[in-house]
Each structure stands twice: as C-alpha cells, then as structure tokens.
Amino acid sequence: MTYKTSGVCSRAIDFEIDSENKVRNVRFDGGCSGNTQGVARLVEGMDVNEAISRLEGIRCGRRPTSCPDQLSKALKEALS
Numbered sequence: 001m002t003y004k005t006s007g008v009c010s011r012a013i014d015f016e017i018d019s020e021n022k023v024r025n026v027r028f029d030g031g032c033s034g035n036t037q038g039v040a041r042l043v044e045g046m047d048v049n050e051a052i053s054r055l056e057g058i059r060c061g062r063r064p065t066s067c068p069d070q071l072s073k074a075l076k077e078a079l080s
Contacts, residue, residue, distance in 0.1 A: 003074030007065045010036060013074050021048050023075065031067050039068050048075050 003013045010031030016024040023043045028036035043051045052072045060066035065073075 001074070001078050003070070003077060005067070005070040005074075007063055008060065008067050008070050010067050010070070013067075013071055015071070015074065015078075017048050017075070017078055022046065023048055023051050026071065028067060036067055039071065043071070048079065052076055 001015060001017075003015070005012060008031065010028045012029040013026065014029070015026040018024050023046050026040035026043055028040065039055075043055070046054075052075050055068040055072040057072075058066045058068045
C-alpha cells in the first residue's frame with residue numbers, strides 16, 4: 001500500500017501488512033533519511049496494532065504530526 005503523507009517532510013509511505021497482521025517492507029519517500037530508516041527497521045515484523053499504539057501521536061517539533069505518526073495513520077487506514 002502507498003499512503004500519501006500530510007504535514008511532514010516525507011511525501012509518501014509504502015508498506016505491506018502480511019497475513020499474520022505483521023508490518024513489512026516499510027519505505028518512506030523523502031523525509032529525514034536516518035530517522036525514517038530507523039522507524040522502518042524498528043517496525044519490521046511488528047504486529048500492526050502494536051506499531052500503531054507505539055507510533056500514534058508522536059510530534060515533530062511544533063508540528064502536530066511526524067513521520068512515525070503518519071505511519072500509524074497509514075496502518076490504521078490499511079486496516080479499515
């Protein structure tokens with residue numbers, strides 16, 4: 001799935017959710033490379049609901065959202 005981000009430096013997030021509800025192959029398009037790669041590696045293989053609960057609500061400076069928060073929104077959308 002590709003999710004178009006909003007309010008952050010990255011433009012989109014590509015990811016998959018496997019048959020066991022695990023997050024796979026997360027890739028951010030744009031954003032702070034080191035941070036987005038770190039987030040992607042940390043959630044690899046994590047249960048999608050656990051990833052959502054850990055990432056949801058994280059802010060970037062004064063912005064009301066962040067790349068991790070946008071990933072939580074993307075995962076929620078994929079589940080619905």
